[in-house]
């Protein structure tokens with residue numbers, strides 16, 4: 001069965017509530033209306049009712065089943081409860097005055113709805129850059145037990161081909177420990193999407209063909225990931241051709257259980273990860289679904305600002321499916 005059909009089946013009837021802070025953005029309103037009409041999630045879109053309705057009218061979208069919530073007119077008692085919860089969560093980090101200021105930002109408001117259990121997940125980032133979208137989740141929702149860092153993966157798919165690329169969104173220059181954790185998180189994400197993971201730790205070097213600090217970091221991360229998850233197929237350091245092309249894998253990394261057959265690609269830092277996924281998407285014709293945040297206590301999903309309405313719809317389905325696991 002198609003990936004999204006099977007996820008849609010999983011969430012149907014589960015009434016997962018997903019909050020969309022960017023409620024006046026047409027791609028968001030269109031996707032929320034479709035998700036409600038298809039009975040997949042209960043969307044909450046944030047924004048002034050008249051503005052959301054105007055966007056829906058322009059799109060000819062039906063808002064039946066979509067809750068519109070305007071933070072500006074949120075009841076005073078509920079706002080105070082939210083503020084108290086945020087002040088408590090950010091104790092020692094932010095003052096009450098700073099917390100009140102944070103709640104004027106729709107991404108903090110939406111994240112608090114998730115933190116307080118009033119929504120099961122959040123999807124944002126069609127308009128906001130990644131940092132502004134995910135910082136509230138990093139500060140408030142935080143990592144789940146066993147995770148130390150949050151990272152961002154993409155499911156890349158074209159026809160029957162399906163791969164995981166990570167980290168393409170969050171950790172700018174991960175150290176070896178973080179890279180090892182990204183590898184095990186990404187293997188877990190692969191399993192959620194019915195991919196039997198074979199994880200390649202990517203570099204510009206294969207098995208010592210080049211030297212230097214960048215290569216040593218990937219080698220150390222590979223060893224750490226293998227220790228963290230001895231049952232997983234993880235190997236490195238591998239160049240992309242050695243990881244992906246059987247003949248090249250045999251030539252450059254003979255005996256590797258991953259080389260030539262990798263389907264989970266862990267990039268050494270964010271420049272290569274973010275550039276790599278966009279090249280596969282824009283030149284290679286792969287659909288890029290994500291970034292899916294890995295390691296968070298509750299699901300919050302970022303979008304690329306280049307996301308289409310269809311991307312928003314699909315990321316919301318993934319977020320709701322993650323909510324069932326949380």
Ligand SMILES: CC(C)(COP(=O)(O)OP(=O)(O)OC[C@H]1O[C@@H](n2cnc3c(N)ncnc32)[C@H](O)[C@@H]1OP(=O)(O)O)[C@@H](O)C(=O)NCCC(=O)NCCS
Nearest residue numbers: 093130131135138139148149150151168169170171172274
């Ligand atoms: C994610 C990002 C915004 C965090 O940056 P930041 O807010 O300056 O980070 P800070 O170091 O000030 O950390 C803010 C909080 O988040 C936490 N945090 C930061 N990165 C984290 C991570 N990867 N995992 C878990 N928590 C993290 C910090 O511990 C801190 O928590 P605290 O306030 O409770 O102490 C930053 O790493 C970034 O810009 N990444 C690249 C985003 C991007 O542009 N991607 C490309 C497009 S997708």
Ligand SMILES: CC(=O)OP(=O)(O)O
Nearest residue numbers: 169291303304305306
């Ligand atoms: C994931 C990503 O690259 O996001 P954006 O295009 O919004 O920067």
